[in-house]
Amino acid sequence: MYVPEKSVSVVVPTYNERANIRPLAARVFAAISPAHCELLIVDDDSPDGTAAECAAAAAETGWPLRCIVRRGERGLATAVIRGLREARGDLLVSLDADLSHPPESIPALLDALRDPRVNMAIGSRFVPGGRVDLHWPLHRRLNSLVARLLARPLTPVRDMMSGFFAVRCKDLRFEGLDPIGYKIALELIVRHGWKNVVEIPITFSDRAAGKTKLSVAEQLRYLRHLARLYRFKLTGRKR
Numbered sequence: 001m002y003v004p005e006k007s008v009s010v011v012v013p014t015y016n017e018r019a020n021i022r023p024l025a026a027r028v029f030a031a032i033s034p035a036h037c038e039l040l041i042v043d044d045d046s047p048d049g050t051a052a053e054c055a056a057a058a059a060e061t062g063w064p065l066r067c068i069v070r071r072g073e074r075g076l077a078t079a080v081i082r083g084l085r086e087a088r089g090d091l092l093v094s095l096d097a098d099l100s101h102p103p104e105s106i107p108a109l110l111d112a113l114r115d116p117r118v119n120m121a122i123g124s125r126f127v128p129g130g131r132v133d134l135h136w137p138l139h140r141r142l143n144s145l146v147a148r149l150l151a152r153p154l155t156p157v158r159d160m161m162s163g164f165f166a167v168r169c170k171d172l173r174f175e176g177l178d179p180i181g182y183k184i185a186l187e188l189i190v191r192h193g194w195k196n197v198v199e200i201p202i203t204f205s206d207r208a209a210g211k212t213k214l215s216v217a218e219q220l221r222y223l224r225h226l227a228r229l230y231r232f233k234l235t236g237r238k239r
């Protein structure tokens, strides 16, 4: 089992992911020693009882699994920021709850951070060796391509849309962050001006259980987020 050099927090945003909590935790703690790692779920008061499931799983298994419940607040990126702020680890990983991101790749992301010049390691679908192991309909593939092309001038990272990444706690400057919507890694890269982002190839799978939260409203929010990031890059204005 992988024993990291420093303590690790794995931050996972959830909304209605009850069925995925135990399989996710089992795979995280099989990939990385629970003596050196905490799993921090940030749940937006999911009606399906995700938070209660976290508490039950932690009590039954003894896993270092914590759940923060946000009430009256929704949003993936702000949930991840809350988790990054409250995490206890020196090294911080974020991934989705639905097992689209393989927890088995966490050690490779952490290893990339051993090089002090590296700002962030990203689990990437779009570098050699990376794969998308699902059958997206044409419109969703096109959607993803257009979304990535729109962000290309902001960063050379190929999978800047990925929600699977690792960073050092000490490198984060929270006061400069102002995300809306889904794309937290893109927000971190642009706002910190990070140039050295390493992409680790991953196989991205279809969600294991539960329903997608990606909606048209979310896609419009992405466009607003991009507008903010372009404004920031061109004028230095925060919003």
Ligand SMILES: Nc1nc2c(ncn2[C@@H]2O[C@H](COP(=O)(O)OP(=O)(O)OP(=O)(O)O)[C@@H](O)[C@H]2O)c(=O)[nH]1
Residues within 6 Å of the ligand: 012, 013, 014, 015, 016, 017, 042, 043, 044, 074, 075, 076, 079, 095, 096, 097, 098, 100, 206, 207, 211, 212, 213, 214
């Ligand atoms: N806390 C919180 N988590 C969220 C919210 N929306 C989505 N998530 C979580 O963010 C992760 C990614 O959401 P998904 O619904 O899987 O989005 P996606 O990967 O683009 O779409 P599918 O995998 O096709 O369902 C999952 O762990 C969700 O539970 C939210 O408003 N609040």
Ligand SMILES: [Mg+2]
Residues within 6 Å of the ligand: 096, 098, 100, 207
């Ligand atoms: Mg997903």
